[in-house]
Amino acid sequence: MAYRLIPFDLSGWESVELTGLIQRKGLTLQINYSLEYKQGFDLLWPEPVEAAERRDGLWQSTCLELFVGSISTSPYWELNLCPSGHWNWYRLESYRSELTAAELDIPPLRSQKQNLTDKTVRRQIEFSVKLPQELLDANSLQVGLSVVLQKRDGDISYWAKNHGGIDADFHRRDGWLLFS
Numbered sequence: 001m002a003y004r005l006i007p008f009d010l011s012g013w014e015s016v017e018l019t020g021l022i023q024r025k026g027l028t029l030q031i032n033y034s035l036e037y038k039q040g041f042d043l044l045w046p047e048p049v050e051a052a053e054r055r056d057g058l059w060q061s062t063c064l065e066l067f068v069g070s071i072s073t074s075p076y077w078e079l080n081l082c083p084s085g086h087w088n089w090y091r092l093e094s095y096r097s098e099l100t101a102a103e104l105d106i107p108p109l110r111s112q113k114q115n116l117t118d119k120t121v122r123r124q125i126e127f128s129v130k131l132p133q134e135l136l137d138a139n140s141l142q143v144g145l146s147v148v149l150q151k152r153d154g155d156i157s158y159w160a161k162n163h164g165g166i167d168a169d170f171h172r173r174d175g176w177l178l179f180s
Contacts, residue, residue: 003145005159008168013157015041020145028128033064035123044150045083052085052107059148067144067170070135077102079129085109096171105130144176
Protein backbone atom coordinates (compact mmCIF):
# COMPACT_ATOMS: atom_id res chain seq x y z
CA MET A 1 0.00 0.00 0.00
CA ALA A 2 1.26 3.52 -0.83
CA TYR A 3 1.27 6.34 1.72
CA ARG A 4 1.84 10.06 1.33
CA LEU A 5 4.47 11.27 3.77
CA ILE A 6 4.29 14.74 5.28
CA PRO A 7 7.00 16.91 6.79
CA PHE A 8 7.00 17.68 10.48
CA ASP A 9 7.43 21.33 9.49
CA LEU A 10 6.43 22.32 5.95
CA SER A 11 8.28 25.65 5.97
CA GLY A 12 10.73 25.73 3.03
CA TRP A 13 9.67 22.30 1.77
CA GLU A 14 6.38 23.16 0.04
CA SER A 15 7.59 22.06 -3.40
CA VAL A 16 8.50 18.53 -2.24
CA GLU A 17 6.20 15.50 -2.53
CA LEU A 18 7.11 12.16 -0.98
CA THR A 19 5.35 8.80 -0.92
CA GLY A 20 6.25 5.44 0.55
CA LEU A 21 5.05 2.05 -0.62
CA ILE A 22 5.49 -1.07 1.50
CA GLN A 23 4.70 -4.69 0.63
CA ARG A 24 5.39 -7.98 2.30
CA LYS A 25 6.78 -10.68 0.01
CA GLY A 26 7.34 -13.90 1.92
CA LEU A 27 10.17 -13.34 4.40
CA THR A 28 10.91 -9.78 3.31
CA LEU A 29 9.49 -6.30 3.35
CA GLN A 30 9.89 -4.36 0.12
CA ILE A 31 9.88 -0.59 0.38
CA ASN A 32 9.76 1.99 -2.39
CA TYR A 33 10.08 5.72 -1.77
CA SER A 34 9.16 8.22 -4.50
CA LEU A 35 10.31 11.80 -4.21
CA GLU A 36 9.43 14.72 -6.49
CA TYR A 37 10.61 18.31 -6.27
CA LYS A 38 11.13 21.36 -8.46
CA GLN A 39 14.29 21.72 -10.55
CA GLY A 40 16.70 23.98 -8.70
CA PHE A 41 15.60 22.83 -5.23
CA ASP A 42 18.91 22.38 -3.43
CA LEU A 43 18.40 18.89 -1.99
CA LEU A 44 21.42 16.97 -0.77
CA TRP A 45 21.22 13.54 -2.46
CA PRO A 46 24.40 11.46 -2.09
CA GLU A 47 25.55 9.63 -5.21
CA PRO A 48 25.59 5.81 -5.14
CA VAL A 49 28.87 4.14 -4.17
CA GLU A 50 30.21 0.85 -5.53
CA ALA A 51 30.79 -0.77 -2.15
CA ALA A 52 28.01 0.10 0.29
CA GLU A 53 28.91 -0.31 3.96
CA ARG A 54 27.17 -0.60 7.28
CA ARG A 55 27.47 2.85 8.94
CA ASP A 56 26.19 4.63 12.02
CA GLY A 57 24.77 8.15 12.04
CA LEU A 58 23.11 8.02 8.60
CA TRP A 59 19.95 9.64 10.03
CA GLN A 60 21.89 12.91 10.50
CA SER A 61 21.50 13.71 6.78
CA THR A 62 19.37 12.54 3.84
CA CYS A 63 18.28 9.05 4.88
CA LEU A 64 15.40 6.70 4.13
CA GLU A 65 14.12 4.85 7.16
CA LEU A 66 11.90 1.96 8.15
CA PHE A 67 10.77 1.02 11.63
CA VAL A 68 9.08 -2.33 12.21
CA GLY A 69 7.87 -4.23 15.25
CA SER A 70 5.23 -6.66 16.43
CA ILE A 71 2.07 -5.04 17.70
CA SER A 72 2.18 -7.30 20.78
CA THR A 73 5.83 -6.90 21.92
CA SER A 74 8.23 -4.06 22.78
CA PRO A 75 11.30 -4.85 20.63
CA TYR A 76 11.49 -3.20 17.21
CA TRP A 77 13.95 -2.79 14.34
CA GLU A 78 15.18 0.32 12.57
CA LEU A 79 16.63 0.43 9.07
CA ASN A 80 18.61 3.47 7.90
CA LEU A 81 19.49 3.71 4.21
CA CYS A 82 21.43 6.52 2.57
CA PRO A 83 20.90 7.05 -1.18
CA SER A 84 24.63 6.28 -1.52
CA GLY A 85 23.79 2.70 -0.50
CA HIS A 86 25.32 2.88 2.99
CA TRP A 87 22.97 1.35 5.52
CA ASN A 88 22.39 0.10 9.05
CA TRP A 89 19.89 -2.27 10.67
CA TYR A 90 19.33 -2.02 14.41
CA ARG A 91 17.28 -3.85 17.03
CA LEU A 92 15.93 -1.90 19.99
CA GLU A 93 14.55 -3.60 23.08
CA SER A 94 11.94 -0.88 23.66
CA TYR A 95 11.43 2.83 22.92
CA ARG A 96 14.92 4.20 22.15
CA SER A 97 16.61 1.70 24.48
CA GLU A 98 19.24 -1.01 24.12
CA LEU A 99 20.11 -0.32 20.50
CA THR A 100 22.23 -3.10 18.98
CA ALA A 101 23.36 -3.88 15.44
CA ALA A 102 21.08 -6.58 14.00
CA GLU A 103 22.11 -9.22 11.49
CA LEU A 104 21.31 -8.50 7.86
CA ASP A 105 22.37 -10.95 5.14
CA ILE A 106 22.63 -8.51 2.23
CA PRO A 107 22.67 -4.71 1.91
CA PRO A 108 19.07 -3.47 1.50
CA LEU A 109 19.36 -1.19 -1.56
CA ARG A 110 17.87 -2.76 -4.70
CA SER A 111 17.58 0.09 -7.20
CA GLN A 112 17.19 3.79 -7.67
CA LYS A 113 16.06 5.86 -10.60
CA GLN A 114 16.04 9.53 -11.46
CA ASN A 115 13.83 11.24 -14.03
CA LEU A 116 14.47 14.88 -14.94
CA THR A 117 12.17 17.24 -16.80
CA ASP A 118 12.45 20.99 -17.36
CA LYS A 119 10.48 21.59 -14.18
CA THR A 120 10.87 18.60 -11.86
CA VAL A 121 13.20 15.98 -10.47
CA ARG A 122 11.70 12.59 -9.69
CA ARG A 123 13.64 10.05 -7.67
CA GLN A 124 12.62 6.53 -6.85
CA ILE A 125 14.53 4.26 -4.50
CA GLU A 126 13.66 0.64 -3.76
CA PHE A 127 15.03 -1.54 -1.00
CA SER A 128 14.12 -4.66 0.93
CA VAL A 129 14.90 -6.26 4.24
CA LYS A 130 14.50 -9.82 5.45
CA LEU A 131 12.39 -9.90 8.58
CA PRO A 132 13.95 -11.40 11.73
CA GLN A 133 12.33 -14.59 13.04
CA GLU A 134 10.69 -12.69 15.92
CA LEU A 135 8.71 -10.66 13.40
CA LEU A 136 7.97 -13.60 11.11
CA ASP A 137 6.24 -15.26 14.07
CA ALA A 138 4.14 -12.15 14.85
CA ASN A 139 0.46 -11.96 13.95
CA SER A 140 0.44 -8.25 13.14
CA LEU A 141 3.21 -5.75 12.55
CA GLN A 142 3.51 -2.03 12.97
CA VAL A 143 5.65 -0.10 10.49
CA GLY A 144 6.94 3.42 10.45
CA LEU A 145 7.80 4.83 7.03
CA SER A 146 10.01 7.88 7.46
CA VAL A 147 12.59 9.96 5.65
CA VAL A 148 15.12 12.59 6.64
CA LEU A 149 15.84 15.12 3.88
CA GLN A 150 18.63 17.67 3.98
CA LYS A 151 19.26 20.72 1.82
CA ARG A 152 22.81 21.70 0.91
CA ASP A 153 22.52 24.70 3.26
CA GLY A 154 22.07 22.24 6.17
CA ASP A 155 18.29 22.64 6.66
CA ILE A 156 16.83 19.26 7.66
CA SER A 157 13.24 18.08 7.30
CA TYR A 158 11.62 15.00 8.90
CA TRP A 159 8.94 13.18 6.90
CA ALA A 160 6.50 10.45 8.01
CA LYS A 161 2.98 9.21 7.40
CA ASN A 162 2.04 10.44 10.87
CA HIS A 163 3.90 12.51 13.42
CA GLY A 164 2.76 11.32 16.84
CA GLY A 165 3.94 14.10 19.09
CA ILE A 166 5.21 17.63 19.60
CA ASP A 167 8.69 16.69 18.30
CA ALA A 168 9.77 14.89 15.14
CA ASP A 169 10.35 11.41 16.62
CA PHE A 170 10.16 8.44 14.27
CA HIS A 171 10.48 5.99 17.19
CA ARG A 172 7.02 6.83 18.54
CA ARG A 173 4.75 3.93 17.65
CA ASP A 174 1.62 6.08 17.68
CA GLY A 175 2.87 7.41 14.33
CA TRP A 176 3.32 3.94 12.83
CA LEU A 177 0.89 2.00 10.62
CA LEU A 178 -0.72 -1.34 11.33
CA PHE A 179 0.57 -3.79 8.75
CA SER A 180 -0.39 -7.45 8.34
